[in-house]
Amino acid sequence: MSGPRSDLFENAPCGYAVLDASGRVVEANAELLRLLGRSRDEVEGRLSLAELVSAGGRIYLDTHVYPMLALNGFVREVALDVVQADGERVPVLVSANVTPGPEPDQTRTRVVVLEARDRRRYETDLLESMRTIEAARRDAAELAETLQRTLIPPTPPAVEGLSIAAAYRPAGDGREVGGDFYDVFQVAEHEWLAVIGDVTGKGVAAATVTAFVRHTVRALAMQFRDPADLLVELNRAVLDHDTDRFCTVVVVRLVDDGAGWSLTGSIGGHPLPLVRRPDGSVAELGTHGSLVGVIDAPIFSTFRHRLGDDLLVLYTDGVIEARRDRTLFGLERLLPLVSASDHDPSAVTADVVEAALDFQDGDPRDDIAVLTLGSGRNPPPPG
Amino acid sequence: MDAAVRLNAHASGPAGARPILLVHGFGCDQSMWHHVAPELAVDHRVVQLDLVGSGGSDLDSYDPDRYSRLEAHAEDLVALCRELGLEDVVLVGHSVSAMIAVLAHLAAPELFSALVLVGPSARYLDDGDYVGGFSPSDIEDLLETMDSNHLGWQSPLAGLVMANPDRPELAAELEATFCRNRPEIARHFAGVTFLGDNRDDLRKVTVPTLVLQTRHDAIAPVSAGQFVHDQIAGSQMVVIEGHGHVPHLSAPTETLKAIREFLAR
Structure with missing residues (x-):
């Protein structure tokens, strides 16, 4: 200058x-x-x-x-x-x-x-706050993801002489776990328990109740041989649990008595299991019982069935209540579908989930769970 | 993805001529070669690029684990040369990329026939008798300075960019601000740059090498250049009278003269 x-x-x-x-x-x-x-x-x-x-x-x-x-x-x-x-x-x-x-x-x-x-x-404080918020958001997202992953029903175990196929599809875009669950576990030598159920509601809050119900069923299975007795105790446990939620459940005890699988089961407010016979005929099994966790004196009855070469199909209401416009998928679609499927647990499970998803254009409003059991001694050839 | 796309590589000059690869250092991008690239392209095949994480490179390719070592950038250079079929390459690296150039030469000696190290420093932190010029607290101060200058990225606009990957014009608006790379990447690259130590790599260099810098360089002082020169057998050192860490911007004529004289030898 x-x-x-x-x-x-x-x-x-x-x-x-x-x-x-x-x-x-x-x-x-x-x-x-x-x-x-x-x-x-x-x-x-x-x-x-x-x-x-x-x-x-x-x-x-x-x-x-x-x-x-x-x-x-x-x-x-x-x-x-x-x-x-x-x-x-x-x-x-x-x-x-x-x-x-x-x-x-x-x-x-x-x-x-x-x-x-x-x-x-001010900017430094702002930057610090942004970092804190971002870290908290990341932690929360990670926690939710981890939690939800642990709550998704696991792959069923391999059981000798039993062919098991299961599928679970959460509602919506699949990021929020719902209340559906299933479980297959051993209670004694040659003796297994299969459970399918649905806790009301969605999200982590429902999923924690789901986890509670699953673990309670596991504990009660050791004390109560009769599935109806088990449901009475489960009803009490859910009533005592600090939640307004209730659930529907099917419990089936499978005993390998040397001549094949003998089934005893009980239903608590849940859609009735289906039996598919090798000739393709399909029928519902058992009688409806009370919802679990609603009333003090519920009524549950026990059904019995020899599995033989039949398939037992357990499913949640996400299947039959799948909705297109104002039409429900319903039993009237499910029964012919199972009948037309191959006589194989994997085929039936896959067909049911696919049909329920297709009915809602791949965007299910409710989660869907299907668990199919068959005698695995002479598995039919695939195809 | 092709290396040329990932690195936003641009070539100019006659196709058959000897290739010169220009590699920018920490801070900005290939526009740093603005003054010298057209001159070199008169009789060389000049290839400019942005290191992954800088400028117009593919930012999604910046995996902090992978790029926590300068070798990863060196591998990118090697991949680019192979993809473009370059041989007998003159590799020009500025600032931290002087060390990246050394590592690329060591990784693929068959590709590079000469190195030009502009404002090199083998280690920025002091270490016993070795004078790098900086202490760890200086580097921490740099990171804070960078954070204070990245406010644009902390703004609601940045939130919009993250939430709208389908609206690249939002990102472009932020990225158009030259020398303001994404804060989390710039921060990471700063750490990798200034905490590195490549002193032991220098002795392994086996090609003609030019060490080129200004007399007064606050980032890489003459003593740092001298160390590089001493460690690379047969290397040549040219000190341009002047200030600053970027002679190709502050003294392009002298920079070009030094490079041309070196290549003519």
């Missing part, structure tokens, strides 16, 4: 400096010297902008700001900390532009420096 310092420069209400091509401060105004906490003689012709900011700012100048100035001719609102002679840091915002000279070494850079203590403190 030539001539006397103008009032506009010297008394500007912001820090103002002119740098030479090497980045050294040629001129600094009063406000800048105040921000820097240094005298004019210390700064002018002696120190570069890089020497007036923090170490990180120095790197940032060389790796970001100077390249931007060289290529764009200006920078705006760069946040830096100037470091005063006594070491105190002052947060500032820096804007600058470049005026080329006739020779490269006559290039001048004008820099405006604004104190930004309050603004930067």
Whole structure:
């Protein structure tokens, strides 16, 4: 800059400096010297902008700001900390532009420096809050995912002499677990329990009750051989549980008595199991019982069946209550479907789930669970 | 995805000419070669690129685990040269990419016939008698400075970008701000850059090498360049009178002269 310092420069209400091509401060105004906490003689012709900011700012100048100035001719609102002679840091915002000279070494850079203590403190707090929020959101999402994964019904075990196929399809886009569940577990030598059920509601809250019901059934199965007795105890446990939710359940005890599988079961408010015979005929099994967890004196009865070469199909209401417009999928579609399927647990399970999904264009309103059991001694050839 | 797409690679100059690969350093992107690339492209096949995570590269390819080692960037360079069928390549690396260039040469010695290391530093942190110029707290300060300058990315607009991957114009609006790469990537790359140590790799270099820098470089002082020069047998060192870490922007004429004289030898 030539001539006397103008009032506009010297008394500007912001820090103002002119740098030479090497980045050294040629001129600094009063406000800048105040921000820097240094005298004019210390700064002018002696120190570069890089020497007036923090170490990180120095790197940032060389790796970001100077390249931007060289290529764009200006920078705006760069946040830096100037470091005063006594070491105190002052947060500032820096804007600058470049005026080329006739020779490269006559290039001048004008820099405006604004104190930004309050603004930067606010921004730092804001940044911190954003990070906290983001971390909390990530934790919550991760927790929900982990929890839901543990609540999805597991793959059924391999049982000698028994062919088992199960499928579970959550409602909607599949991200929210519902209340459907199934379980197959051993209670004694040659003796297994198969359960299918549905807890009212959806989401993690329903799924925790689902887990409670599943584990309670497992515990009660060891004490009560008769499935109807088991349901009475389960009814009491759900009533005692701190929840307004109730459930529907089918419990089937399977005993291998040497001549094949002998079934005893009981139904609590749940759609009746289906029996598919090798000739393709299909019938419902058992009688409806009370909902589980609603009334103090429920009524459950026991059904018996020799499995033989039949298939036992357990399913939840997500199948028959699948809805297209105002039409329900219903038993009138399910029974012919099971009848037309191959006489194989995997085929029946897959056909039922597929049909229920197709009926709702692949976007189920409720979750769907299907569990099919068959004597596995002479599995029919696939196809 | 092709390496050329991933790295936003652009070629210029005669197809049959000797290839020069220009690799930018930490901070910005290939536009840093704005002044020198057209001049070199008069008689060289010039290939410019953005390191994965910078500029117009494929940001989704930035896997922090993979790119926690400079070797990953070196592998990208090798993959790009192979994909483009380049041989007898002059590899020009600025700043941290000087070390990436060394690693690429060590990984695929058959591809590269000369190295130009612009403003190199084998280690930025001081270590005993070795002067890198920085302490760990300086690097922490850099990360905070970068955070303060990434407010654009913390804004509601950034939230919109994340929530609308199908509206790339939102991201473009943010990314158009030159030298402001995505904060989480820039932060990670800063750590990888400034906490690295490649001093032991230098002695293994076996091709003609030019160490090129300015007299007053606050990031990689002459002593850092001298160390690189001393460790690479037969290397040449040119110090340009001037300031700053980016001679190809601040002194393009001198930079070109040094590179041309080196290649003519």
